[in-house]
Amino acid sequence: MRMVAPAADGSLAIAMTTGYSAQTEGALLCINAASDWALTCVDKLAAQSSYTLIDYGAADGGTAVGLWNQVLDRMHARFPEAHLTLVGNDLPSNDNVALAENLALQLPRDPQPTVLVSCRSFYERLMAPGSVSFGFSATAMHWLSASPGPLNTHTHVQASGDAEALQRFTAQAMADWNFQLDLRSRELQVGGLLLTVNLSRDEEGRYLGNNGGRTRNVHDQLHQIWREMTDEGKVSEELYRNATVNNFYKSPEEFMAPLKDTNSPAYRNGLRLVDQRTVYVECPYRRRWNEDKDTAVFAAGLMATIRSWSRHSFASVAGDAIADEVYSRLEQRIASAPEEWSLDYVEHHQIMEKVAA
Numbered sequence: 058m059r060m061v062a063p064a065a066d067g068s069l070a071i072a073m074t075t076g077y078s079a080q081t082e083g084a085l086l087c088i089n090a091a092s093d094w095a096l097t098c099v100d101k102l103a104a105q106s107s108y109t110l111i112d113y114g115a116a117d118g119g120t121a122v123g124l125w126n127q128v129l130d131r132m133h134a135r136f137p138e139a140h141l142t143l144v145g146n147d148l149p150s151n152d153n154v155a156l157a158e159n160l161a162l163q164l165p166r167d168p169q170p171t172v173l174v175s176c177r178s179f180y181e182r183l184m185a186p187g188s189v190s191f192g193f194s195a196t197a198m199h200w201l202s203a204s205p206g207p208l209n210t211h212t213h214v215q216a217s218g219d220a221e222a223l224q225r226f227t228a229q230a231m232a233d234w235n236f237q238l239d240l241r242s243r244e245l246q247v248g249g250l251l252l253t254v255n256l257s258r259d260e261e262g263r264y265l266g267n268n269g270g271r272t273r274n275v276h277d278q279l280h281q282i283w284r285e286m287t288d289e290g291k292v293s294e295e296l297y298r299n300a301t302v303n304n305f306y307k308s309p310e311e312f313m314a315p316l317k318d319t320n321s322p323a324y325r326n327g328l329r330l331v332d333q334r335t336v337y338v339e340c341p342y343r344r345r346w347n348e349d350k351d352t353a354v355f356a357a358g359l360m361a362t363i364r365s366w367s368r369h370s371f372a373s374v375a376g377d378a379i380a381d382e383v384y385s386r387l388e389q390r391i392a393s394a395p396e397e398w399s400l401d402y403v404e405h406h407q408i409m410e411k412v413a414a
């Protein structure tokens with residue numbers, strides 16, 4: 058276990074709100090916490106004349122600019138003659154113009170890499186077989202490829218206490234993860250590496266927004282607001298049931314399962330587990346509030362970062378005005394009891410390597 062103190066469409070489209078990286082300081086810290094392992098990965102690559110690097114689920118690419126700076130510098134230092142290509146991937150609904158602009162920040166640095174944008178779901182084949190040297194993904198692959206069916210009493214399955222729904226979501230999450238690793242393992246070249254940095258749940262059941270009771274469970278709070286608006290008649294019972302945050306926080310064992318199962322497609326393609334760890338990233342908004350007690354800034358910042366990943370679940374079923382009201386109520390809740398709020402991250406890092414199958 059490692060504590061990190063803050064220093065700094067597929068079949069089911071989800072969308073981040075615009076200005077993603079400006080609103081997600083926590084995601085940036087999560088990427089920074091993985092940069093040591095990104096360098097470990099590229100240090101393992103054998104000498105070649107060219108390399109292809111890809112960031113799956115990059116959003117606007119702003120949070121990973123520093124990571125890719127470091128990786129490109131390290132690769133250029135090791136292989137000064139090699140050509141480097143960096144691909145940023147996200148859904149067609151993403152702000153892919155902003156992604157292209159953030160990738161282009163790498164263009165002036167040696168060895169003047171090629172940068173490309175791939176606007177497709179990572180539940181599809183994205184790259185040519187055997188073409189990827191280093192694949193990376195941060196805080197993205199917890200989104201499921203399809204809805205596992207209704208969630209009748211909550212907006213997030215892992216806060217719901219609904220055992221039957223939990224089974225359905227777990228099955229979907231594991232099918233998606235197996236498929237994801239099957240796809241990625243086909244794209245990797247032999248000797249290529251994949252580093253996934255994923256929202257996860259630890260052995261004590263903690264996950265993003267649930268820090269074991271030190272502060273309120275953020276998913277419970279979103280659900281309470283949604284139930285409140287339903288009880289007030291602003292949202293119908295049908296819309297109440299349809300609004301589901303369609304993601305899943307897997308355990309370390311679940312992340313490793315396709316690499317331990319010698320019959321899984323990824324294993325048969327040659328994908329092997331190299332290392333894994335769980336990393337905790339403290340909420341940067343809460344840390345600042347602890348120091349400055351500026352409650353208005355804290356409430357606005359924390360609300361915006363929660364909204365960046367959850368808004369689509371409400372807006373897609375009930376429209377923008379209702380979704381806006383959810384976040385106005387959320388901001389008021391945070392402002393009225395700031396000491397009871399924090400959005401702490403539990404992230405699972407996993408290094409995988411492709412060997413000759």
Ligand SMILES: C[S@@+](CC[C@H](N)C(=O)[O-])C[C@H]1O[C@@H](n2cnc3c(N)ncnc32)[C@H](O)[C@@H]1O
Pocket residue numbers: 066067071072073081084085088113114115116117120121146147148151177178179180194195196197198200366
């Ligand atoms: C929380 S953001 C993370 C962005 C960036 N990697 C980071 O760590 O700051 C999650 C991203 O995953 C993307 N995403 C979700 N499902 C996806 C899919 N099926 N294919 C590609 N990207 C997807 C979303 O569009 C969003 O931009």
